[in-house]
Amino acid sequence: MDTSPDKDPANARSILTDGPYPSLNPVSVSRLRSFLDALKAEGIYANLNLHVGYEFRPAVDGVPAIPGSARLPTQSKPLHLFHPAMIEKQCDFTRKVLEALKLKDDTVLAMVEISNETSLIDAWQKNSLDKLVTGPYRDELERQKSLFLAGRPDTPDETVRFLVERDRDYLNRMMAAVREKVGRLVPVAGTQIGFGGLMNFDSHRDLDYQDNHFYIDHYNFPNQRWDGRDWRIRDTSSSGTGFDRYLNLAAAREQGRPYTVSEFNQPFPNRQAAEIDPTLAAFAAFQDWDSIMHFAYEHGREWDRGAPSGFNINGDWTKIPNIGQSAWLYRSGAVQAARRRLAMPLPDEQRLASARGKFNGAVTKFLQNAIGFDANVAFVHALAMDPKTKSFTLPAEAKRVAAPFRSDTGEIVYDPERKIFTLAAPQAAGVYGFAGKQKAGAGPLEVELSAASRGFLALTLTALDGKAIPASGRLLLTVPGYTLRTYPGSEPERTQRLIPYPGASGWVTLEPDPTHPGKPSGAFGGGPSKVWMERVECHVTLRTQGKSVTVYPLDGAGTRMKALPARDVAKTSGGVRIHLQADGQDFAPWYEIVVK
Incomplete structure (x- = not known):
């Protein structure tokens, strides 16, 4: 919604124009409101995500520049989480968007996510904080840390607690802006558990629910991010690799909180992609999660592509046949919820240990290393982590599970x-x-x-x-x-084949398009409609x-x-x-x- 601000409002590619942030695009506001009305008429609810891709521009938005750099880090992450001017502008954006879309007391708004896939504690665990936070932003973060420490020694645990409190402060301020415009009945989440790990239980403790994302065989870009003609996949499978992503999702649920998965996919041209929707629907229903959202129907304006393209359901004939069944499996009660939920102990010291070890979103790996947790117990019982417990004793049922599960x-x-x-x-x-x-x-x-x-x-x-x-x-x-697309210009027509990615064992890609013979991959988006x-x-x-x-x-x-x-x-x-x-x-x- 906030990505790609446009000089010409008529293009309506973003809720924003290229004026000083946050300058709303009236054309986009009108179209989005009409779309929300259409969804509402069909009984479909909306998830509003406030910060996804916007990148602050120092020359336009009145925020500090980084010496020697014309731009800030991609999507301003993680600067937007702690810099006072950026936070205030995001709160202003939140109020303006909710008011412009007339979402107060509107049941079409199911939930609000504050910031997509980012936290300070996530950047620290990925060892990217020092690289991303430089110049005046480093000075500001150090100033805030000095106030937090108040003379205490600067230890790794204090660093973790400081970053978590900065994340918490940002989320609470953004949540307050949401509450100001739509009231208290709209559930609000922060970011995803996979981007911060178990310490997100602390930074998100004032919010309403927890969220997560996962992908099977997400595109890898070995040279330039999102180069549609230079990408590769492993062609892996959940059923072939033990459903480790599903098990990790189950172990990341917080006891007593609603839990959603607002992005998942196994994108084209993975050859096992037909498994993702029905198996996740059944597993999520068994775990009794509160929402799962396949990402995405369509990224552009082609509402009937006829051929697979990237993450889209639109045109992906591998997924279209069973996605309706999958929604029914999850929503109807056709699959029973687990008869027992194991509450896994997760005291404060262990959450800190997870961050110190920089496990981030790898929850099952941390629990396996720390206390011998068998992640396969999620096939047998529902799971939830209990951060309020004082002990760290693993239930006997979670120590070893016999296969088949x-x-x-x-x-x-x-x-x-x-x-x-x-x-x-x-x-x-x-x-x-x-x-x-x-x-x-x-x-x-x-x-x-x-x-x-x-x-x-x-x-x-x-x-x-x-x-x-x-x-x-x-x-x-x-x-x-x-499914595979038709190779462009082929005569007689044939498939655009999966081939090994050059010079990299275990990776595959689509054979290059004839129009781009110098690139290693065919486009993962677009292409002939014959499938x-x-x-x-x-x-x-x-x-x-x-x-x-x-x-x-x-x-x-x-x-x-x-x-x-x-x-x-x-x-x-x-x-x-x-x-x-x-x-x-x-x-x-x-x-x-x-x-x-």
């Missing part, structure tokens, strides 16, 4: 040896991971990949009529493969009480195509065996199953 509800199982995550709830079943050529089961469902498959699948089955799967008369089955999807041929055996089963492949709009032939829908004892994506069928990543 089964949730205390019995609905979720993760087998780290087979690298398969399964869901077996009354109205939902799923198999995700590297099934290979062996059968994998989940409740009333069993799947076997064809000999020609590469061995990975993300299959989700949900009842559409509110009944348990064996009694359901109408079901949706999704089994999307990975190629991996064929995931498999046999699915479904236990059902029905006497006849008809299976319809669905087109891109979810409309029925020609039903599968009888030879591909064979009766078995107590059910039916369905051959999906077989020769002669209309290929599709999703299917409607009608049972009579």
Whole structure:
């Protein structure tokens, strides 16, 4: 919202113009308010993030310059967290935005985040504070630290406490500006636990909820940040690597506070990306988190791209088939919350130890090193960290968990040896991971990949009529493969392939576009709209009480195509065996199953 201020208000690329901060763009304000009204009409809520990308300009905004540098650090981080003039201007921005958007007593505003992915204690743990805070900003921070110490010795613990208190002061002042304009009923968060770690429990103690972000296989830019034609990924998988990011999220929850994940993704062209939404939806529902938000629908103004582009859901046909099912899994109660929540002790000294050791957001790593915590307990029970406890004694259940890991509800199982995550709830079943050529089961469902498959699948089955799967008369089955765009200008048309990134083992990228032969990567955003999807041929055996089963492949709009032939829908004892994506069928990543 605050990124890319524009000289021409008509462009409406930002809520800001390029005038002195904070100069609001009236065109953007009007459009954003109209968008909020459209969301409200559909029952969709908004999360307002106050500082994401704005970078203060000394020559325009009346803040100090850094000698020898024309610019401040990227996005002004972390200077904006402690410099008095910057904080006051951000508070002014907050009041102006909330008032201009007329958000007081407006239920469309679900929550407010103050500052995206930054804190002073985060910068200190990353050893970047001295590099980023220089010149007059170093003088100001040292002045504030001297007042904080009040003659006490300057120790590492005192440094940690000082930075945390500076973070806390910034967050409280920004929260006060929010409260001034929208009242006390709108929940306010600060930044993410991954950007500050366990000491964020202290800096955020006056706020309303905790938030987090995570990515599987985020783009890496080895030379220039956000160079769309010089990037690489590992092509990793959650199911293939033990869901370590999920487990870390679970261990970062604070006891007694609402908990959200306001960004997550496994972006194109990762070949296992179909796993992210349904597995996280099931895991988050089991952990009883309060909100998960896939980042993002679209970054630009192309609302119907037709082809995958970066982090967008728009055009990402690997994710579109099961994202509706995933939202339903999370929101409907189809997946039971854990029957037990383990409150993990986290006294003050251990939070300090985590910061001293510079573990930052690596919560499970710290707990494993400190007290032998087995992160896999998050597959079995819900977790929360209790900062109010005085002891640091680990519950016996959290010391060692035997594989395969089964949730205390019995609905979720993760087998780290087979690298398969399964869901077996009354109205939902799923198999995700590297099934290979062996059968994998989940409740009333069993799947076997064809000999020609590469061995990975993300299959989700949900009842559409509110009944348990064996009694359901109408079901949706999704089994999307990975997607690639068409290589620009190819004749005959072919995929734009994944290739090894030059000179770096274990990294892949898209082959370069013909228009940029000197760059190592094809663009991760944009490109031809014709998309190629991996064929995931498999046999699915479904236990059902029905006497006849008809299976319809669905087109891109979810409309029925020609039903599968009888030879591909064979009766078995107590059910039916369905051959999906077989020769002669209309290929599709999703299917409607009608049972009579």
